[in-house]
Amino acid sequence: MKKIFTSLILIANGALAQEAALDLTDLHSYADQTVPAYIAPDNTPANNPISDIGATLGRVLFYDKRLSKDSTVSCASCHQQEHAFGDTAIASTGVGGTTGRHSMRLINTRFSREAKFFWDERAATLEAQTTQPIQDHIEMGFSGADGDPDLSDLVERVSEIELYQVLFTAVYGSPAVTESRMQMALSQFVRSIQSFDSKYDEGFVATQNINADFPNFTAQENLGKSLFTSPLRPGGGVGCASCHSPPTFDIDPASGHNGVITSLEGVEDRTNTRSPSLRDVVDGEGNPNGPFMHDGSKATLLDVVNHYNAIPAATQGLDRRLGGAQGPPLSLNLSENLKEALVAFLGTLSGTSVYTDEKWSSPFNAANEISFVVLPAEVTFDSDVVGGARNVTLRAAAVPRVTYLLKTSSDMENWDAGVPIEATAEGELIHEMVAAPSAKFFRFIYPSAE
Ligand code: HEC
Ligand code: HEC
Numbered sequence: 001m002k003k004i005f006t007s008l009i010l011i012a013n014g015a016l017a018q019e020a021a022l023d024l025t026d027l028h029s030y031a032d033q034t035v036p037a038y039i040a041p042d043n044t045p046a047n048n049p050i051s052d053i054g055a056t057l058g059r060v061l062f063y064d065k066r067l068s069k070d071s072t073v074s075c076a077s078c079h080q081q082e083h084a085f086g087d088t089a090i091a092s093t094g095v096g097g098t099t100g101r102h103s104m105r106l107i108n109t110r111f112s113r114e115a116k117f118f119w120d121e122r123a124a125t126l127e128a129q130t131t132q133p134i135q136d137h138i139e140m141g142f143s144g145a146d147g148d149p150d151l152s153d154l155v156e157r158v159s160e161i162e163l164y165q166v167l168f169t170a171v172y173g174s175p176a177v178t179e180s181r182m183q184m185a186l187s188q189f190v191r192s193i194q195s196f197d198s199k200y201d202e203g204f205v206a207t208q209n210i211n212a213d214f215p216n217f218t219a220q221e222n223l224g225k226s227l228f229t230s231p232l233r234p235g236g237g238v239g240c241a242s243c244h245s246p247p248t249f250d251i252d253p254a255s256g257h258n259g260v261i262t263s264l265e266g267v268e269d270r271t272n273t274r275s276p277s278l279r280d281v282v283d284g285e286g287n288p289n290g291p292f293m294h295d296g297s298k299a300t301l302l303d304v305v306n307h308y309n310a311i312p313a314a315t316q317g318l319d320r321r322l323g324g325a326q327g328p329p330l331s332l333n334l335s336e337n338l339k340e341a342l343v344a345f346l347g348t349l350s351g352t353s354v355y356t357d358e359k360w361s362s363p364f365n366a367a368n369e370i371s372f373v374v375l376p377a378e379v380t381f382d383s384d385v386v387g388g389a390r391n392v393t394l395r396a397a398a399v400p401r402v403t404y405l406l407k408t409s410s411d412m413e414n415w416d417a418g419v420p421i422e423a424t425a426e427g428e429l430i431h432e433m434v435a436a437p438s439a440k441f442f443r444f445i446y447p448s449a450e
Pocket of ligand 1: 062073074075076077078079092093094095099100101102103104105106109116117118119120126129130131133134138139140186190274275276
């Protein structure tokens, strides 16, 4: 009779953080994060739910500079955790120059009703979006044009990195690297980036009523909330919420452009009808997480409010809520007090954990390496031997014929140097101990940089 125990019984995790190890037996929580009950939209497709292991692979890819042509740029170069996964530069620097639009914050991308991505919504899904920066001549340089390598070259490069063979095997059961596997993992990681621990959330939880004054808000913040959320009416609200709807503050999928119509190159561009969520536009101290709008033309939130206070012109495609089609451009005539109140309210939408949580940080050490990977293993106790010592078998899915290490420890803190163990041609690591083992704890590791 065989009993299967979970790997955690024998395969233990030590204090790994400073070594930049990836412990696949003790993953960060990406799949089961708490989403407040009042958050409804969710653009997760049925075939790509977030899993802890999938998002972990996505995290590694997101921070890996080897995904760019000359290995100098990762997704995180332009989407920085300390700036809500945005960039403080107006245009971000890629391998081939600077981007044509300002980088977008990646906060709560999962919770947007508009399920098409980029400022101009040209990516049909988040999955499709994630490999486009890799294929952009300026951003990561695998465009296949202008002398660039193409995406198949990138796929080949990633396939040849043994660490990825190990990780793809752990996630997908085989080491094959494909564009679709990369897209699934990257979008699981991006969708996992969520921020719901703001002052706004506290106030909403306390009142369950967006129209009530929030007890934890200042009078100015409550005034700003009322202006933002109430419909446009002379002397009343300014109607921001009709496009940036609470409580997600995502963009109305039907929005036209908002009158910001000049590209970074200075030519007219009326295609920008998506906005990232207005959560975390500023950090906890109120500093902008980068300039605003697709052209980065508004340095501060006051600049943004001044734009809506007097939309420059009623150009083609301007949303009718801002005076497009029939009307003169919106002109609010807000007093400085009311403008400041709107700015103060926007500051209440920022969370804290998204800036610091390790699960969204780089898994690489200063030398751009991951020291080692701890594999999940299955432990089987064979209790057939009556009165004798029990046989113990450890098994793990692995890359065929790649050499791993079996390490032992008596305290889960200090591990020995380990003995090399080669995976079978079928991709299995097997270790059988005939008698009761003297060391108490065992684990298989992949020594990526030891
Ligand atoms: C060189 C800078 C740069 C790099 C590298 C980069 N991005 Fe971006 N990202 C941008 C810019 C700029 C935009 C907006 C572009 C546009 O709309 O035309 C953007 C937009 C996005 C969006 C759309 C967000 C939304 O709400 O619509 C996602 C998602 C995203 N990037 C993810 C990634 C991922 C994943 C990677 C790595 C594979 C990556 N980015 C690499 C600069 C970069
Ligand atoms: C008709 C829909 C609409 C209304 C109403 C509207 N916005 Fe916007 N907003 C947009 C669009 C579209 C963008 C992205 C435009 C771009 O970058 O070209 C945007 C961008 C923004 C941004 C910049 C986001 C970023 O990541 O850079 C802020 C901040 C903002 N709006 C605040 C407001 C405020 C405050 C109000 C009310 C005074 C308001 N909006 C009213 C549609 C709207």
